[in-house]
Amino acid sequence: MVKHSVTPDPEVAPSAKLAEALGVEFIPELLQQALTHSSYSYEHGVADYERLEFLGDSVLSLAVAAMLYRAHPELSEGDLSRRHHALVSAVSLAEIARGLDLGDYLYLGKSERITGGRDKDSILADAVEAIIGAAYLSCGHEVADALVLRLVEPLKDDANRFGAAIDPKTALEEALAERGGGTQHFTVTGTGPDHNRVFTAQLEVRRGDTVVLRTSGVATTKKQAELAAALDAWHEVTGTERRKR
Template sequence: MPNAERRHDKQARIDNDARLSRASGESTNLDELQELLGVQVDPTLLTLALTHRSYAYEHGGIPNNERLEFLGDSILGQAVTVKLYRENPRTDEGGLAKRRASLVSSVALAEVARTIGLGRFLLLGRGESQSGGADKSSILADTVEAIIGAVYLDAGGEVATALVLRLIEPLLDDPDRFGAALDPKTSLQELAARHSSAPPRYEVTDSGPDHNKTFHATVTVDGLVSASGEGSSKKNAEMAAALQAWSTVNERGSRARASRG
């Protein structure tokens, strides 16, 4: 390679590193996030994992978290599959597949992200931030996968697997929540029936270009709860809204029982 090209490539790498450093300086306290995750991650990699494509575009085309998301998805799937296989020796293939799907779905990962308050750490473009991107299920879920990928690259498979298991532990430890994550629409319908409420009503809208639409769902259970969710399909958006509604009612009940106790 000619010297001029080498200098150009070197300068491009330096420029990208500088942009990432600036992004790191703009992010919320990374030490706090690492404490919540229970693992130390190289700050540059963690910043990359938090960088949504909208932020990257607005900052001169710096790298975004999509490649890390691709890697993290694979690590997540393997870790969950192995755990379910080992801990459910009497469950058949179909049952294992359903459980795995519920734990690695965007709905479940977004729920995990909200439990650690991940939204406030995201690096989003101005428009995405103003439209509520910090609480969009698809963005939260993708970022969880990107963080898993970053941990894998920085600390190896064993540490990344341990992180996955810590993140999904709330779903596994709470059978009711696990059932809701598996089928949130049915769980919400059953919850409405127990409270003698009318069945849930869903309203769905969409936004964005035809090739990359985002669907927004609102579910209402009269006299009980109203909640919203979004996803890459109408079904995913309704599931996200149903899980949010179910979680709201469930947490409300837990607080009431605690106050009486």
């Protein structure tokens, strides 16, 4: 195991509180690693969550696939795939993370703290996968699988959310068409060095020349930033409750 030790930071909530909320007896060093972004790792010389994220991604995928297979014998392979994709998407994982206030527990480097890293979909989603990986190594696959199922439970039966999580732009277009129409207009800007670029998408929903809604999304790619902004707008238009930010 890679040794992992971080200096206590008053801006970061204690990881033991998160472990209690998740109901998992993590090896403390593994949970700390799962909460450590590469920007903090670079500044402080400790292990980041990327290897745990790699493991957690596989654990998450298999657990969700098995759950859907057992729960929905009536669904075709294509329908199962679409639901699987929605539940393991970065958008869904980021919503799960916000429901846990996960951003409060993350160790981020200075640049990420300044640019709002605690609420970036990409970082939150990666950290969820890393935590699942840490649970697997700490307690085995049964505990990790049970954790996955608890995390996805609030999302798994929301058919409308499946469509929005898979393709927020199309879901928003359909929702607008049902409510008097509207068009989406994105403006994307990027900041930071090439190796650590951050993109912010500003979305305006217009009816004719009138702007009826504005939302924004932040991510490490232009596409993901636009999708995050579109999902926020879909929630606004449909009145569907968002997970806590």
